[in-house]
Amino acid sequence: MNTTPGQPDDMKRELGLLDATMLVAGSMIGSGIFIVSSDIVRHVGSAGWLIFIWILTGVITIIAALSYGELSAMFPKAGGQYVYLREAYSRLVAFLYGWSLFMVIQAGTIAAVGVAFAKFAAYIFPSLSDEHILLDLVIVKINAAQLVSIGTIVILTWFNARGVKNGKIIQTVFTIVKILSLGGLIIMGLFGAFNTEIWNANWSTAWETVQWDVGSGTAVSIGGAALFAGIVSAMVGSLFSSDAWNNVTFIAGEIRNPRRNIGLSLFLGTSIVTIIYVSANLMYLATLSMEEIAYAPADRVAVVAAQAIFGQAGTLVIAVMIMISTFGCNNGLILAGARVYYTMSQDGLFFKKAGVLNKFEVPGWGLWAQCIWTSILCLTGRYGDLLNYVIFVVLIFYALTIIGIFVLRRKLPDAERPYKAFGYPMLPALYVLAAMTICVGLLIYQPTFTWPGLVIVLLGIPVFFMWSKYTPRKID
Template sequence: MSETSTGFKREIKLFDAVMLVAGSMIGSGIFIVSADIARSVGSPGYLLLVWALTGLMTLAGALSYGELTSLMPRAGGQYVYLRESYGPMVAFLYGWTLFLVIQSGTIAAVAVAFAKFTGVLVPWFSEDNVLLDLGFLKFTTVQFLAIASIILLTLVNQQGVRNGKFIQNIFGSTKIIALFALIIFGLLLGTNAEVIELNFTNMWEPKALVPGEHYRAPLAGWALMVGVGTAMIGSLFSSDAWNNIGFSGDEIVNPKRTIVLSMAIGTTIVTILYLLINIVYLTILPLEGSPEGVDVMARGIQFASNDRVATAVAEVIGGSTATIAIAVLIMISTFGCNNGVILSAPRVYYAMAKDGLFFRNMARLNKNSVPGVALTFQCVWACLLCMSGRYGDLLDFVIFAVLLFYILTIAGIFILRRTMPDAPRPYKAIGYPFLPGLYIAMASFICLLLLMYKTEYAGAGLAIVLIGIPVYYFFKNKFQKIED
């Protein structure tokens, strides 16, 4: 599209921003990851504790991060905060990792989840239905639908932020209402007295499953801390993207107030929803189960088929009809989640290009006042990841980098208070320095566990970041900063 716009349009209001925060956070994770957490900690109490600690960590991060958004409410969000705190290289490495894996990989993974659950309603969409087999690459109907959904949402967002926020408001509010309805119906219709007694009697006796065996080893001391910390990896991914609203700072009405409020409200809503949904799980399904179980009750939360805990709960509540309803809910959830991610992330690539650190065309706004070229680049790369089938591996590798950049960003609050003491801060981090320090301590502990016990993943994530160093110098030497 031609470059006819001279700037972003401020069209995102508080409700829109809350839907972007909550809608981007809620994807498919809450319906699935509790199974893996249950296998890691082996106790209802500690399952809920993992989600509670994740909520605490997310809220601490959001309430601390708000100071940076009020200080610098500009397009690019976290990229801008890192640039002002540490310089252009660290900021570029964040944007590089965001484009290469974090956002594009998330878009691919969520799109595939959307396509898989669409297959519950339309069986033609199946990983077994291969459209093209090249030997080294199989292209299935699931990948076809995933790619189609990414292209569709990209085209919608190319037409302006108003269209993107409309989609987000519809799908975001629908899935929040539907999740609350699931909680209410689950508690009213699905609760099982025997399951409640089984799960909530001696609920604080953690036992981890020994890989490859049915033996459950009691957890205590350091082993328990490791179990809880590593279990939080899945719940943290399910609660991520709360910061994406900051990427759109130049498109938000009264950004110094709206961004902070939307992150606080959105993360609170999602934290409450996630805790309540897990309570519903525990009132309907036994936590412990067997992979050889003949039905959903025998498999329990730990061994729900394909880890689809919500689907197993729906089967208990209402059979096949409820299972279809859950599939529709997950379709709505994943579609809305992807819209939020697709809308937000290109603002980072736009800011990088303005600094002369990415392809110059990405710094262009199209006639609808959105970074159209950046949206297109993101779409192409996410679609290629869908075709490769490697997005899941990349997301596993990058969690160390995700947490590392969050730590650096929150630590930037301390740096900027020293280097920019007189800059106006309409909002200051609540509980400073303790709340930001709490987030840094919790995230650092999880990074330490990743380095110690998941060295392959942490090392690969760090390698993806470090590969960006020569790329940084390439862009720095090739392009010049674009002045406003």
């Protein structure tokens, strides 16, 4: 068995269309859909705008997924988006994406999802709460929730380090279970606990543009620039809840018939999640007033909705659902991330050992390096801040990648393109316009979350030149 560095195709092609689709959907559905609608309502105020935000997010995400289909068919290699950026622009641009992915985007998301698992596990086992301090080191306090989150990350890393087949089984099973459980919750809410009075009241002011103030408990009318700011701020949560769909491109080296299955899985996975997310929010509107959604304790709107459906048992129902959801979500994130570091190592832009396949023909060293850094982020408790900082950056890299389609059509006009971006050039251009509009809005209205993200990316520039100088490149 080959345990030396090799081409991405040295990996086992164990994953079919179902597995790839479940990776897309499973990586997207974490804890966001159970929480962020409260913040969205506080920003935009009414039922119509709530559903509009989720539909707009879904449309933008599906357009991006369809556009990535062309790139995935051109470059069916491990590393995915990193490879697309390298081929369209340069190794520096690709490295800055990989750097941001390792330092913050992937690791920070895994840490946040792991802690979300632990926090909801505390509903069932109170001793696992983040209020249960186990060790006070003055600089940092280690609580039970942090250790639980690290424990789940270590377990999932161990399973994935023993072969892609283990990872795919966990991913497919947990994703199917959470889709079915979410579907059951939505059906129960829309048909079993549908409240006509609440529904009519919510939709009677469907397009009022207001912002809810947590302090005073009142709604203030907004319009113009304030409405634009509200929409941009509201989409931060919905976009992150719909993120990570691109992770399937990272594992292209392990997907059967990647030229067909990656693009198709991107479309199917993002479409399934969009339908689920919009339906879940319709369920919230059928069971809860706008005030109840806006002021849900700790933003846990799904818990309040489940209590309206199941009574007090609703808290337990949602806790179990979120544990299933976050566990499966983290499996997909852990599985996919190491494939980017593997390809970066092949380019001489990451630790040499990250480019070595272990005896199970997976990048084991990269998986464990990711695990260690993620665990450190869990202990610092700063992963939430880091994720806020890179919202802006994530959108820029998505836009750059889709602009790469236009670049590569000029740069490599005769390259084989088994699949071409749907709606080219209009739909890809529409995504870029939408993403950059949101970025401009974030720069203006959420500067705290934009400039630090840029700093994190720019810090990668000297690191790139250091690695380029001292580490030889292995492949083209």
